[in-house]
Every structure is written in structure tokens, then in C-alpha cells.
Amino acid sequence: MKQEYGKGYQWCHRKIKGHGYRMTLGREAILDVLSQADEHLSAEDIYMRVHKIYPNIGLTSIYRTLDILDTIGLVNKFDFGHGRARYELAESSSGKNHHHHLVCTGCGHIVDYTDFIDEEVALLKKTEEGLSRKYKFTITNHLIQFYGVCESCSERK
Amino acid sequence: MKQEYGKGYQWCHRKIKGHGYRMTLGREAILDVLSQADEHLSAEDIYMRVHKIYPNIGLTSIYRTLDILDTIGLVNKFDFGHGRARYELAESSSGKNHHHHLVCTGCGHIVDYTDFIDEEVALLKKTEEGLSRKYKFTITNHLIQFYGVCESCSERK
């Protein structure tokens, strides 16, 4: 049974092929895992989950595929400062709303927030245009993160 | 001759001691290098520059000191996605204005921009308060970066 991701499985499939890449069982499994993830997974997390449904997968292929998916915009890659990259299905393919991240520097917990997101995005868009013109950049992406200490971490101390 | 950094050498000195750390020749040299840097230096960059004025320094001390300076807020640590951390003297100690970063994904060049910064900061402040209340976080920091391709990289392609 095909899983639906945001704009749908077919859309991901077409996007991958549109960039000259092939659709394989391993890649399908990686997209499956990402679409069912409720948190931000590391390459190793993804490896372990994919391994359950497609035991032949190698860690190398996980990295390779994530890199491709990031490049073509199906996946976003993040660094929350714990020494390993974390990945999430992009907005366009996941059906999730646009969000930014709030990171607890104590326990590493991450909140996806959408509060103020419209205002943020409006300002970002304006800023992007200004920067683009002034510095002659073609801006493709932005990153906003807040860092702090969550309630239980500040109590625990 | 003592170098002036933003609020001044004495201020850095007092801040370091205020947190229970000692002021040493190595740490002084690291602050010197950071205050004269015109770009965002990696630990290795800093090591090489400090080594010229204080040849006994070890790479370990560079990492140790940068970690401390980051923790007490004299230095900001960034990851621009090239596999190594980069450091800059914090606003409060460098005399530089508050800025965010525009990163070229082609050549890695980084623009410190201050355009729209007032609006950005105002929105960030408001967002911070909202998030803080809603998610019970004590927010200490934020990160904004734009990614794109600079003019010469898009021509070179």
C-alpha cells in the first residue's frame, strides 16, 4: 500500500525522477520512515527504522539518499548543535505547516512552533528581497531557531 | 599594549573572572585574535593565529577557551554547514552592531548584514515572549541565517 505524503507519493516520485535520480526500494523506505516520523531523526535513527522494513539497507545509502533529498528540497537538514545532523520531510512533501524550531539546550528537546509564523515569514520575505538586491545573492533558504531551557530542565537544575 | 574590545579589555577580563575562570596569557591571546578578526574563524584558524603570538598554545586550549567564552556569552559559535564551527566575538564585546548572516552555499562566503535588523529584532523579541510563555522556555538565544548563491558563484556555474 502506498503511503501518502503531503502532495503525495507520486509527487515525490516524480520530483526525484525529474532530477535524474532513480526510485528504488531503499529510497521509498526512507521516505516512508520520514513521513511517519514524529520527531527529527538522525541518519542513524533513520538507518535503524529503515532497516526493520528493508534490512538490506546500508548506512552509506542513508547518507547518500538524504543528501539527494536535501538537495532537491524534499527534505530539510538541520543542525541543532548535538554533533549530528537531523532530518525532516520538507513542508511541501509532508503536509505539515511551515514552522521553525525552539531548541532546549539542556535536554535537546525540540518544539516545532507555528506561532507568529505568518509575521515571521512576511518579514523574512521582505528581508530576503532586500538582501538579494543589495548583496546580489539568489536566496534559496532561511533558518530560524530559538535556543533556551525548557521547564523540566530548569526545574531539574 | 592593551587592545580595546567593545566595552573594553577590562570588561572581558572582569566577565571571565566573574564566572570563576582565570585570565591567562593564552586566553588573552585568543581574545586578541578574535578582536582583530575580520571574518568568522574556525578553531584551527584561531590556533594558527594565536600560535604566532603565543607559540606554546595547544589546540586543546583553543577549544576549551572558546567553549568557555561561548558559555559566558563573550563569543558566538556558529555552524555554517561546512563541517566545522566558526566563532566571532559577541556584539557586547566586539563593538560590532547586531547582525545576522547570509551564507553562500557555493563558496562559503558569509555576509554580515544589518539591514532590516531593527525590524527583525523587534519581531524576534515579540516572538520570544510569546514562545516563552506558551512553551515555558527560558529563551537565551536565537539564530537567523539566509542561504543562497552569491553573484560570482552563480556566474561561475
Add this chain to the structure above:
DNA sequence: TATGTAAACGGTAATCATTATCATTTCATT
């Protein structure tokens, strides 16, 4: 449906930034 070929693969070794360890030195206080 069979086939040729480039893409993708998995396993392993290599890379490389950062950390841990530890014996020695230095600093600040008495």
C-alpha cells in the same frame, strides 16, 4: 520481454573536527 549501461548499492576503510585523559605547570590566596 530482453539487454546494455549508468546509477545505486553495501561493506569497509579513511577522514577529520572535536573531546577525553592525564601528568605537569601556573595562578591566586595564605
Add this chain to the structure above:
DNA sequence: AATGAAATGATAATGATTACCGTTTACATA
């Protein structure tokens, strides 16, 4: 000068990611 804690530098260890390479697979074409 003596003391104890903090800081140091050399070295080894760590761990995520990447390079390499011989084999397998997907898929456009016949």
C-alpha cells in the same frame, strides 16, 4: 614560600560523515 585548584599541552580516543570499489539494479531502448 606553601597550598590547592584551575589551566595547560601532548596524545589518544571518539564518532559522524565520506571516499572507495567491486557488485547489483533500474529503466530506457530495442
